[in-house]
Amino acid sequence: MRFWLIIIGSGLVTYLTRASFIVFGDKVPLPPVVERSLKYVAPASFAAISVPLFLGGDGIAGFGEDIPRIIAGAAAAAVIWRWKNIPASLVVGMGLFWLLG
Amino acid sequence: MSELSFQRDAFVDGVRRVFPLAVPGAPFGFVLGVLIAEEELLPSFASWASSWIILAGAAQLAALTLLADNASALVVITTVFLINSRHAMYSAALRGRLSEYSIATRVLMSYLLIDQQFAINETAPELESPTLRYRLWHYLGAGALLFVMWNVAVALGVIGGNWVPESWGLSFAVPLLFGGLLVLSLRDFPGMVAAVVGATVAVLGRTLPQGSGLLLGIVLGVAAAGFLAERRGDTDQEVVA
Known part of the structure; x- marks a missing residue:
């Protein structure tokens, strides 16, 4: 059970990194220099x-x-x-x- | 949403374009499966399931190794987060091109934001002009192939790992794949600086905790290249921005 929870937690943080800007931060303004970089x-x-x-x-x-x-x-x-x-x-x-x- | 209905040629193009990048991932998945089968401390089915729950090989390998070592949940999840935090930068780099899709579509596309997916979206000039519908199904085709090949490769490793001796060094396909993606992504001088700084910091930072040297290398590489590009006056979008 502990094993499954850790794996699911790992999957969740991985998904959050992928969705970060595409889903959640799609309107968060980034400085133009960062956008270009x-x-x-x-x-x-x-x-x-x-x-x-x-x-x-x-x-x-x-x-x-x-x-x-x-x-x-x-x-x-x-x-x-x-x-x-x-x-x-x-x-x-x-x-x-x-x-x- | 009907204007985004299934488009077969786009899906097939996505599969075909990502196939050469998916092939080198298969030996890595296979080797990972072999390690899962050998590590008797871990339940095999759950370890295999982690390959589609996490869907990122390096982080999965780190997580399973730590779990076999009885690491705490906090250490495992922090390590996975740090190794995979590069995806946040992929996410930032692609968001402009995905911003016109609905939330639900972007939720699905995020799940399939695999390294090779990012690489073809960044390096295929053909993808810059086609329609929203074409790009969606191209993306899903590429993602589907990567997803299936990866999980099948891990499963084959779990089942039949004993037939392939370790001396074949199959895992060497991983640095070859990422080295190849690196070469394909080099297009200008600041890009080369990004690569040199990223690699140097990652090598020197190899002993930093939880693989954070990788993240540090990427951030500093991007920062150095961005700074250099600004100094050189590559600011053609300045007026628009």
């Missing part, structure tokens, strides 16, 4: 999510172990940059990761 939410979020995952988590001491991930990630990024193709980048990235790791 929102187009940078995408690059800032995706970088803040992905980069720490490439770097493992052991800091500088563990950098050697991160090298296969970094090479695979860089190659995948190059494929996306050139061909805008996520599945192809996944094949290249996973392939290199398996070869080097």
Whole structure:
């Protein structure tokens, strides 16, 4: 029961973050400079999510172990940059990761 | 409301456009399912249900890990809130484009505001002109595919996880996916600054409590890019605003 309550609570706060401005705050005025800055939410979020995952988590001491991930990630990024193709980048990235790791 | 009635081609376009972004999510869901099955402290069905109750993989993984560790309700829910608070920024970024829909429609659309959904809405130029009806059904098509693939992947992981050895490193698909979304979202110099600042702060802040380094990285990245854009005079909307 406790487990279900915590899961439902977690679902609720997650939903509230998603609905925050679309449903509840649709009329809340934001300063124009903030409105204009929102187009940078995408690059800032995706970088803040992905980069720490490439770097493992052991800091500088563990950098050697991160090298296969970094090479695979860089190659995948190059494929996306050139061909805008996520599945192809996944094949290249996973392939290199398996070869080097 | 009839002018927003079901539009098949828009729905199919949404499914097709999000499909390449949904595929890399599947291994993550699968790995999450495997962890659920291995963690015998947690009830499997409820853990699987959390994948559609929360519908955000990273937060779900954090919540289940903490629950298995006997963390308090407050710690679990705070952690989920901090990891998912990025959605509030997605919500703010999209609200202008969704403001013409009824409250009920926006209540449903909010539930499906998944990372990849946000990514296609931000990066597909084709979505800027079409009608309200087209954009609604495109959004729901994309959301439906993401929803179904995610929950099926988690279920498959719970059921058949033992067949896939950990050495395959399937979870590496997650950084590859978000790295790809990052590349697709880079369009100008301030955007690159947003990415560099966001990544640097998130890496340095990795040890901050409850994953708050992620939120801090996003906020500071957006702030740095916004500040830079203002300084460079990218203020073409100034007159309108």
